[in-house]
Amino acid sequence: MESRTIDMRRVTLQVIGICVAIELLLLLADYVFNYRDVSGQRAIRRIWNMAREESLPTWFSSIQAHLLGATVLVIAWLETGRIARWQIAAWILIGLFFIWIDIDDYAQVHVRL
Secondary structure, three states, rough: OOOOOOOHHHHHHHHHHHHHHHHHHHHHHHHHHHHOOOOOOOHHHHOOOOOOOHHHHHHHHHHHHHHHHHHHHHHHHHHOOEOOHHHHHHHHHHHHHHHHHHHHHHHHHHHOO
């Protein structure tokens, strides 16, 4: 049976590249639909408006924050026993911070407060 290895540096750079490409496409869509007003329809403008809470760009940033928070929490879990407790606590706090950012973006807690 052949053993396979994963080049995590390459995978990480690919994920970052894909996320940046998506963000640039969302920025372009915001420009095209909101500043150039190509469609002329308000509903289309709202979907692509980065400044709105209920838009596709906001959804994407919320998903990114959630995945980042989950990744940081997994790192904390994997490093348990290898690093100091205060470092584990710091990883957990950072992970929870990003999970909170995700929840706040989705549920609009800051708007309601």
